[in-house]
Amino acid sequence: MSQPRRVVTDIGPADRAFRGIARGGGTTVLVLMAMVGTFLAYRAWDALHVAGWSFFTVQEWNPDGGRFGIAAIIVGTVLIAVVAVVVALPLAMAGALYISEYSPRWLKQWLVTGVDLMAAIPSVVYGLWGFKFLQWNIVPLSRWLSDWFGWIPLFTVDGVTRHDPLPNGTVFTSSTFIAGLVVALMITPIACSVMREAFGQAPQGEREGAYALGATRWGMIRRVVLPFGRGAVIGGTMLGLGRALGETIAVVLIISPVFIIQPHILQNGTSSVSSLIALRFGESSPFGISALMAAGLALFALTLVVNFLASIIVSRSRSGAVSEV
Amino acid sequence: MRADTSVPATRREVRPGTTVPRLDGPSPVRPRRLTRFRGTDVLALFGALASAGAVTTILWFQLSLFTGALGYVIATWCLFVVIYAVLISFDENRPTVRDRVASVTVHSLGLVVIVVLGLIIGFTVVRGWTALTHANFFAQDMSTTGPLDPLTKGGIAHAIVGTLFEVGIALAISVPLGLLGAVFLHEVPGRFSRSVRTVVEAMTALPDILAGLFIYATLILTFGLGFSGFAAACALSLTALPIIIRAADVVLRLVPGSLKEAAYALGSGQWRTVWHVLLPTARSGLMTAVILGMARAIGETSPVLLTAGATGFMNWNPFSGPMMSLPLFAFISVQSPTDNDVARGFGAAATLVVLVVALFLVARLIGGRQPGEVRGRRHRSK
Numbered sequence: 001m002s003q004p005r006r007v008v009t010d011i012g013p014a015d016r017a018f019r020g021i022a023r024g025g026g027t028t029v030l031v032l033m034a035m036v037g038t039f040l041a042y043r044a045w046d047a048l049h050v051a052g053w054s055f056f057t058v059q060e061w062n063p064d065g066g067r068f069g070i071a072a073i074i075v076g077t078v079l080i081a082v083v084a085v086v087v088a089l090p091l092a093m094a095g096a097l098y099i100s101e102y103s104p105r106w107l108k109q110w111l112v113t114g115v116d117l118m119a120a121i122p123s124v125v126y127g128l129w130g131f132k133f134l135q136w137n138i139v140p141l142s143r144w145l146s147d148w149f150g151w152i153p154l155f156t157v158d159g160v161t162r163h164d165p166l167p168n169g170t171v172f173t174s175s176t177f178i179a180g181l182v183v184a185l186m187i188t189p190i191a192c193s194v195m196r197e198a199f200g201q202a203p204q205g206e207r208e209g210a211y212a213l214g215a216t217r218w219g220m221i222r223r224v225v226l227p228f229g230r231g232a233v234i235g236g237t238m239l240g241l242g243r244a245l246g247e248t249i250a251v252v253l254i255i256s257p258v259f260i261i262q263p264h265i266l267q268n269g270t271s272s273v274s275s276l277i278a279l280r281f282g283e284s285s286p287f288g289i290s291a292l293m294a295a296g297l298a299l300f301a302l303t304l305v306v307n308f309l310a311s312i313i314v315s316r317s318r319s320g321a322v323s324e325v
Numbered sequence: 326m327r328a329d330t331s332v333p334a335t336r337r338e339v340r341p342g343t344t345v346p347r348l349d350g351p352s353p354v355r356p357r358r359l360t361r362f363r364g365t366d367v368l369a370l371f372g373a374l375a376s377a378g379a380v381t382t383i384l385w386f387q388l389s390l391f392t393g394a395l396g397y398v399i400a401t402w403c404l405f406v407v408i409y410a411v412l413i414s415f416d417e418n419r420p421t422v423r424d425r426v427a428s429v430t431v432h433s434l435g436l437v438v439i440v441v442l443g444l445i446i447g448f449t450v451v452r453g454w455t456a457l458t459h460a461n462f463f464a465q466d467m468s469t470t471g472p473l474d475p476l477t478k479g480g481i482a483h484a485i486v487g488t489l490f491e492v493g494i495a496l497a498i499s500v501p502l503g504l505l506g507a508v509f510l511h512e513v514p515g516r517f518s519r520s521v522r523t524v525v526e527a528m529t530a531l532p533d534i535l536a537g538l539f540i541y542a543t544l545i546l547t548f549g550l551g552f553s554g555f556a557a558a559c560a561l562s563l564t565a566l567p568i569i570i571r572a573a574d575v576v577l578r579l580v581p582g583s584l585k586e587a588a589y590a591l592g593s594g595q596w597r598t599v600w601h602v603l604l605p606t607a608r609s610g611l612m613t614a615v616i617l618g619m620a621r622a623i624g625e626t627s628p629v630l631l632t633a634g635a636t637g638f639m640n641w642n643p644f645s646g647p648m649m650s651l652p653l654f655a656f657i658s659v660q661s662p663t664d665n666d667v668a669r670g671f672g673a674a675a676t677l678v679v680l681v682v683a684l685f686l687v688a689r690l691i692g693g694r695q696p697g698e699v700r701g702r703r704h705r706s707k
Contacts, residue, residue, distance in 0.1 A: 011594065011595065012594055014594060014596050014597075015594045015595045015596050017596075018595060018596035018599070019512075019513055019595070021505070022505060022508055022509040022512060022513050023509060023513060023517075025502060025505030025506050025508075025509050026505075026506055026509035026510065026513070026517070026518060026521045027521075028502060028506075029502060029503075029506040029509075029521060029524075029525065029566065029570065030520070030521045030524055032563070032566070033524045033525065033527070033528045033566075033567070034524060036528070036531065036535070036536070036539045036563065037527075039539060039542070039543065040535065040538075040539065043542055090434060091434055091437060091438055094430065094431045094433075094434030094435050094438075095434065095435050095438045097431050097435075098431050098432060098434075098435030099435070101431075102428065102431055102432065102435070103435075111435075111439070113685075113689060114439060114442060115438070116685070117442070117681075117682065117685050118438075118442045120617070120620045120621070120624070120681055120684075120685050121445065121446075121624070121678065121681060122623070122624025122625070122626065122652055122674075122677055122678075122681060123624065123625075123626060123627075124624065124626045124652040124655050124656050124674060124677070125445060125449055125624075125655075125674050125677065125678055126445065127626075127656070128449065128655060128659050128670070128671065128674050129444070129445045129448055129449065131659065132448075132452070132659070132667075132671075133444070133448050137394070137395055138395065140394075140395065140396055141395050141396050141399070144396050185441055185445075188438060189438075192438070215420075216420050216421055216423070216424035217424055217428070218420075218423055218424035218427040218428065219420055219423075219424065221427070242530050245532070246530075246531075246532025246533065246534070246535075247532075248532070248533060248534045248626070248627035249626040249627055249630075249652075249656060253656070253659075253660070274532055274534045274627065277534050277535075277538055277631075278534060278627055278630055278631070281538065281541060281631055286546075289541075289542060289546065292538065293538065293542065296532075296534070296535045296538055299532055299535070300530070300531060300532065300535055303530040303531070303532060304527055304530050306530070307526070307527070307529065307530035308526075308527070308530075311526060
């Protein structure tokens with residue numbers, strides 16, 4: 001048996017130099033990015049070493065007093081992100097379906113631009129809007145929710161009984177719910193554009209087939225478009241979730257920080273990792289910074305897992321083979 | 326060869342360069358239009374809307390079950406969907422009812438998204454309008470202006486200059502590095518570039534605040550640089566770098582392989598192919614990637630908050646002294662108790678929105694075409 005002979009070509013000095021430079025650029029990027037992660041881990045080590053496992057169970061945040069942990073702030077972060085995803089998922093899905101299935105053709109390009117623009121608006125603008133506009137307009141809704149659904153532990157507000165006219169609106173401001181709503185609006189366009197891209201690629205032949213079998217438009221969407229884009233729906237939502245976990249400025253503007261586990265989403269006061277860092281970095285001792293780094297590292301690990309799951313789900317789905325996140 | 330701009334425009338000879346035949350024309354498969362409105366549909370829609378509004382109004386003002394305008398809208402909408410479904414079910418079968426209900430749900434939620442976008446932009450501009458109408462707002466800094474001073478005094482000139490410096494330096498770092506990184510990922514495949522791609526994808530998950538915290542702990546605390554525009558620019562370039570690399574990587578992957586193979590077949594090396602075929606073909610997409618990174622860098626607040634410091638003074642030197650930027654100015658001013666400061670904050674936010682919208686429109690204009698699609702003179706003449 002004869003093996004095919006190996007073809008060796010000399011690529012020449014110019015191309016060798018080019019490859020060297022490109023490889024150098026890639027290495028620089030790799031080193032920079034890896035440095036952030038390892039440096040965070042390295043600086044966080046001091047605090048983690050002192051706190052030990054109590055880092056995950058203690059609720060208060062007092063690094064210089066020796067008692068600090070992320071139990072409360074991680075729960076706050078996750079609750080805000082969950083509220084955000086619960087609100088953003090239907091909005092993003094409906095937006096994506098409207099753009100890809102319902103909108104007239106002349107409107108489509110404008111809507112796509114509008115949604116992309118919504119993704120590009122700075123988070124501080126969302127924060128300002130939530131802080132000065134939404135906060136005061138949402139209080140009646142919060143009150144209504146707590147009046148009628150207060151028997152669900154999630155919607156309980158301490159010190160407020162049903163139809164109690166006494167408490168003024170401030171009990172309901174600065175809550176997980178409001179912060180989650182603002183973050184929901186920030187992640188809606190991100191999730192929406194991922195979904196829209198996948199929905200638009202659902203094969204025309206299968207759509208026509210569904211219509212030919214007598215399906216209504218919703219029947220077609222239900223049986224062709226949604227199954228086709230399922231990976232993108234999950235992946236886009238998780239991508240938004242990753243973003244929601246790390247959101248800082250909008251959350252800082254809205255919440256009032258408390259360091260106890262706050263499961264009542266309508267009630268004033270909650271906490272999140274990124275807002276903790278933004279509020280405490282300036283007044284912290286070196287050990288305090290190390291503790292903040294540890295909290296940041298926990299957040300980074302959380303977003304990393306979520307994003308990796310998202311990209312795996314998107315790339316494994318039928319529509320994800322060609323689409324990009 | 327690249328297009329030679331020194332050639333007078335009147336000469337119409339074929340210049341060396343990449344040309345491709347026109348491929349446009351009607352695509353074979355076109356979705357058919359399926360919407361057709363009948364008079365009864367419109368009647369059902371408006372009838373349901375009117376009755377839902379009426380019922381909610383009674384519940385509201387007579388029984389006062391709900392509070393607030395937003396609750397009113399939500400209650401009306403829920404009732405509307407139910408009544409609409411009942412109306413349709415009088416003369417249609419169940420799949421059709423489901424279809425109609427899904428249709429109004431999708432339409433109204435889509436409308437909510439657009440309305441919210443309009444509200445956010447509109448609210449910011451309206452609240453900032455009182456500040457924006459003063460010319461001094463764009464010409465002065467806040468060095469001699471206190472919180473109680475009227476809007477005719479003080480402005481955001483220092484924040485605009487700071488933003489320009491910070492974003493400029495951040496782009497000067499992240500654009501060459503990002504494009505080089507993307508070219509590396511595309512042109513030098515292998516185990517090493519796969520691991521680089523994995524790390525870059527991981528870093529898009531990095532919360533912005535951690536980039537700021539990293540720079541704060543290294544440049545400021547360890548190396549003693551102090552709060553400065555340069556530190557902020559470093560933090561911004563860390564957040565923009567993965568975005569630019571990923572966007573550019575996507576665009577480069579869309580360049581038709583036949584173009585590159587043609588270049589190789591004509592005997593050009595890898596370097597010449599990249600410089601004369603790959604990059605020019607993907608130019609519009611690469612510009613879009615850069616502009617997206619730029620829009621992100623302009624609006625980032627949290628890394629700047631940790632690294633730039635806040636000041637009311639104009640600072641022309643990015644390497645020393647705190648430097649203000651637009652998002653940070655908006656963030657700080659809006660928390661002030663005086664109305665004038667809040668108005669200034671909204672003015673800065675509105676300026677920011679206008680900047681981002683402008684950048685975005687530019688990106689749309691440049692990147693509106695598909696990568697690899699060419700227009701104008703680069704088409705082969707017929």
